Amino acid sequence: MKRGFLILVGILLLFSALMVGYTLTQTYEFNGYVLPQPVKAPEIALRSADGAVRLGDFQGKLVLLYFGYTSCPDVCPTSLANIKLALADLTPEEAAQVQVIFVSVDPARDTPEALGRYVKMFQDDFIGATGTRQEIDWMVNAFGAKYIIEAPDEKGDYSVSHSAYTMVLDRNSYYIMNWAHDTPSIAMSQDLHYLLAHEIPISAQILAGPTYTPVVCAVTLIPAHVRNGQWLYEHHCAQCHGMDMAGNPQWQVELADGSHLAPPLNGSGSAWQYPETDLLTLVKEGRNLDKPIHMPAFKSALADWELEFILSYVKSTWDVNQLNYQHGFMTLTPNPTATPAAPLAPLITVTPSP
Ligand code: HEC
Numbered sequence: 001m002k003r004g005f006l007i008l009v010g011i012l013l014l015f016s017a018l019m020v021g022y023t024l025t026q027t028y029e030f031n032g033y034v035l036p037q038p039v040k041a042p043e044i045a046l047r048s049a050d051g052a053v054r055l056g057d058f059q060g061k062l063v064l065l066y067f068g069y070t071s072c073p074d075v076c077p078t079s080l081a082n083i084k085l086a087l088a089d090l091t092p093e094e095a096a097q098v099q100v101i102f103v104s105v106d107p108a109r110d111t112p113e114a115l116g117r118y119v120k121m122f123q124d125d126f127i128g129a130t131g132t133r134q135e136i137d138w139m140v141n142a143f144g145a146k147y148i149i150e151a152p153d154e155k156g157d158y159s160v161s162h163s164a165y166t167m168v169l170d171r172n173s174y175y176i177m178n179w180a181h182d183t184p185s186i187a188m189s190q191d192l193h194y195l196l197a198h199e200i201p202i203s204a205q206i207l208a209g210p211t212y213t214p215v216v217c218a219v220t221l222i223p224a225h226v227r228n229g230q231w232l233y234e235h236h237c238a239q240c241h242g243m244d245m246a247g248n249p250q251w252q253v254e255l256a257d258g259s260h261l262a263p264p265l266n267g268s269g270s271a272w273q274y275p276e277t278d279l280l281t282l283v284k285e286g287r288n289l290d291k292p293i294h295m296p297a298f299k300s301a302l303a304d305w306e307l308e309f310i311l312s313y314v315k316s317t318w319d320v321n322q323l324n325y326q327h328g329f330m331t332l333t334p335n336p337t338a339t340p341a342a343p344l345a346p347l348i349t350v351t352p353s354p
Contacts, residue, residue, distance in 0.1 A: 031187035046129035049116030089189035173254035229313030259291035
């Protein structure tokens with residue numbers, strides 16, 4: 001009896017350890033196509049039955065944008081109905097943070113009023129908007145979408161071919177992802193749920209400040225690598241670069257023989273300014289090996305994957321600007337962070353599918 005109980009406890013413990021391990025290492029895969037480079041919504045005022053609509057007006061919410069037209073026989077109604085179903089899977093609090101906007105690429109037939117009536121057949125708070133041909137072209141091009149007004153038949157009726165995906169704009173009005181036409185509503189609501197709970201993925205964290213080119217941070221920091229990297233760092237690097245990566249306090253002083261003490265590796269130093277490969281080479285090959293104080297070569301002491309782990313840990317102290325810069329996604333040099341950035345959370349892998 002007692003033994004059976006112990007075995008049961010053992011099994012339960014093992015199971016919960018596995019569960020913890022699983023949740024720590026699991027990464028979320030979006031059901032849509034995540035743009036390698038998010039696109040800032042253009043500042044165009046479209047017209048709706050209730051007045052002007054700018055995509056930027058919905059900052060703080062996720063916007064689901066769809067290009068279509070009201071005479072669209074089946075694709076648009078299916079998409080709108082699907083979006084409605086996806087929203088119905090969310091809690092009311094979540095759904096309140098999502099705005100659906102249907103933009104007509106057929107302004108010749110779709111007046112703002114007709115559009116308003118059309119979208120309300122699906123859901124009361126959907127917005128229908130349109131603009132001049134020029135405004136629409138501008139927006140469609142900015143988002144890399146397409147449409148073609150087909151030749152009219154003898155009665156003058158025409159159809160419009162258009163991109164049939166639903167576009168997701170993050171809370172800062174950046175277009176970050178789209179769902180193909182046949183994406184099930186449950187897959188969409190899963191993604192929305194995730195986006196609402198975790199904000200935008202790190203790969204889409206955008207720098208909207210005027211000094212930075214808005215770019216994506218496509219750096220993937222895998223939590224397990226960061227944690228293992230920390231252990232390795234503490235055993236191989238911390239004695240010179242410090243437990244906090246702040247370097248030797250005297251690192252800027254040039255010693256008599258021209259050598260330097262270990263510099264910071266966190267955001268206050270300049271390690272983030274080296275391209276990825278240079279950084280790895282530096283750690284593998286060392287630097288100033290002829291000087292008494294030098295950066296030792298680690299190529300025979302540590303395997304490449306161990307060095308990658310260490311660098312993941314080092315990177316977890318850089319801010320998004322620095323990560324972007326290091327990976328060549330940002331041209332302007334950000335200011336070094338005076339205080340090291342808090343470790344990045346949440347850490348997510350985003351694998352864009354072509
Ligand atoms: C024995 C001390 C020592 C150890 C251990 C050590 N380093 Fe260094 N490291 C240095 C010194 C000294 C420099 C500066 C050398 C120079 O100026 O050429 C340096 C420079 C660097 C730089 C270049 C930074 C910059 O801003 O130019 C990087 C990156 C680096 N080390 C990473 C590491 C990593 C990663 C580890 C652990 C795997 C490590 N170091 C272990 C002493 C050390």
